[in-house]
Amino acid sequence: MKSGGNETGLIHTLWTLEGLYALEWNDLKPFLQSNNEVLVAQALTAIPSVVTRANHAAILEALKPLAANVKLAPYLAYLLPAIHAFAPGAAGEFLLELAKQYPNDAYVADAVISNLHKREADFLEQLNRWNTDTTLVIKKHLEEVLQDIREKEQARLKKELLKELSRGRELFKNICQTCHGADGKGIRSMAPPLNRSEWVTGDKNRLAAIVLFGLTGPIEVNGHVYDQKEIAGEMPGIGNNDALSDGDVAQILSFVRNAWNNNAGLVSAEDVARVREKLKDREGAFTVEELQKLSF
């Protein structure tokens, strides 16, 4: 196929053959040698339909010289999964070469990254071994993708965790929510927030002590002091409620430590039992000063 021919006609023929499943590597080869970039790009897009076990090595060799052209590099990266199916090692090396050749080109970066699903961290490590510059565009894009993956994984784990704490959620709804709010943000003149509260996510024994025995303010939560003027009532303990087992209390505590924006370790029935035992002679609500003197 000569370059400079009828471009639209050639492209039409190529895709007609492809549509008939009649396109072959030998039809595409001449396109790749054309100095018309549009034709080369079209041929590259069609390559996945012609790759076979028999020709993948020859195709890869024919692709390598095209990597010198920055406009074609993203097309090369996008078609590599087709080669990867037959020769993961060679395709992987070529991908890494593309990344190293154009580390600051956003199009190449995104095309390369689209190949990686689940191998992003390994690939970043390979790039780091090659070049320690962390400002390279491809590294920044990879970091973003990895961050996104981490956040999705955390959200998934949290959803699963909260499913296991459904009894805690139920008990929270029945006992705590009227004062602290369904969203844990507290309710004006009723109670301070549990979301982002250091009392909730901090020491689990201290938290158990508050919930078992109650609390009387003033108390500072997340940088704000709640005093008598702001909140008149006090926090009732649930330690004397015989309907609630240590396991139930542990579920409530584990739930509030992991609901909303909170992420803290779980509390077990044994933890609750230990706090009860330690404070068995105690009566009445704690003050903040008393809580601060407690040691477990």
Ligand code: HEC
């Ligand atoms: C009758 C309203 C009320 C109920 C019900 C209630 N609390 Fe409270 N809670 C308060 C008040 C009021 C304070 C602050 C103390 C004060 O101002 O005297 C507080 C403080 C707290 C604190 C420490 C401060 C903070 O915001 O982190 C925690 C932890 C807490 N409550 C957890 C719970 C849990 C868990 C439940 C359910 C088992 C619950 N509370 C039920 C009113 C309530």
